[in-house]
Amino acid sequence: MKLRFALMVLIACFAFNANAQTKYKKSSGAGSMTRGLVVYKSVCLACHMATGTGVPHLNPPLINTSYVNGPKPALIKIVLNGFDEDVEINGQKYSNTMTPHSDLTDQQIADVLTYVRKSFGNKGSSVSAAEVKKVRETK
């Protein structure tokens, strides 16, 4: 019974979101930030924390680092492919493996990276779905 209810909720949510998806691309820059926050909370927050600080020695911060503020294709690639390399940021090393998130849509990745590049004190430029698409294709 419970399962059935959960399933219904899931289906309802999916339907709602599928609907939202069609409107997704038409939204403005501010919309991208709002949607990006939603993706951030659901996918990124658990490891990178609500404030983008990460966790010492385990999960890298998203603040004050060229991984986030540098060239966009490299950043997009990390989201698509995950990350399992030695990383040193501001003298600290981080050991946890990041899983790939290629199941996110181009627009979701664009939104969440826009959010990350403009939040926590970062002042980077937006990322577009077209930029994500390009990296995904050249993967």
Place this chain on the structure above:
Amino acid sequence: MKTKKLFVFMLPVFAAAGLILFNACKSPDDKGSKADTTQTSATAPSTADAGLKVPAGFSAVILADNLGEPRHLVVTPQNDIYVHTQGTKDGKGIWVLHDDGDKATVKTGFGNYGGTGIAIKNGYLYASSNSDIYRYKLNDKGEVADPNNPETIVTGLVNKRMHNSKSIALDNDGNIYVNIGAYSNICSEYDKDKKGCPVLNDAAGIWQFKADKPNQKQTDGVRYATGLRNVVGLDWNQQDNQLFVMQHGRDALHDLFPAMYTTKQSADLPSECMYALKNGDNAGWPYVYYDWMQKKLMAGPEYGGDGKKEADAKYLRPAMGYPGHFAPDGLLFYTGNQFPEKYKNGAFIAFHGSWNRAPEPQEGYCVVFQPFKDGKPDGQYEIFADGFAGPDKSPDGAIHRPCGLAQGPDGSLYVTDDKKGTLYKITYKK
């Protein structure tokens, strides 16, 4: 794949609600002005000089500060303290302090490697980097005579970045035990076809080596116990003559299986576990996890579990379970005579504190006492020292995070903090 996508859309609902909780998480016990640090009343817990909350009759002082990132430590009969730091400073990763009672001063440093493990046994100081174990002969004053020329006991242990700290403990029969943590959360990237996790072959267990034989390789050791994801705190129980370890449980039950686990369940589960180990034991990672609320060993969702199915009974049950993600980094069996009788032969556990309970509040950041009877955990654990984090119990916001534990010659308890580099001493006065 579809469930994964669904969950991506579902999750914000929980996450948004939880974020409010997350941000509202404030520890109630961070008040510690020096004005009200008068010696304890008989009933209420006291806030000692160090800003920690400890039981009545106990007091905590800060012996030293800004030591870098001190991990484990050991105290000699002469009141020298050997502290191993995670990294090196001025090319040194082991620091020697002398405890003068309420202050400790740094005497010297040596060892050109950072690390976690450090122990003293039979006239030798043992210390580990993330891939090797060394030992140094101690003189009759408990000092390292030749700090620049240690014997290499074990070399080339698996070190693949994740869970790579090598904690150590020694028994009374000439063996040294070392944790080799799994270089993975739950092995999914190494066992896609679910044919058996290959990480277990060279990691995710405790290995046993000869304590006095130089240049052993990992393959020269015995895989003493397997199926342990990552152990940081471990200690030899003298009463039971047995190795006890604290396992850090897996992450991301909800993130990976949103249909089976709520964010709340994912914060509480799986248990952080204490295991009493014997040669050949298998604690079951990545196939099983322990549910401390139901007191059941559960089948992992990657291997046929559904959140309700119990595990195959062949796996070792933990001696005790603790709430999820508290991160037990220090374990010490108390054998001293200074503390009240109930502490004798019980276990202190330093919980470093969680990062992955969001959107639930983060927890841990404390030292607990686990009562023991006849060499086995007996009854509920109790918070022994709290207030390390200050008002913000989160990895970034915490002021201090407890990590290593040691017992002094007079029975005092020493605690390291690897966030601000503080060294605490907790004592009891009748």
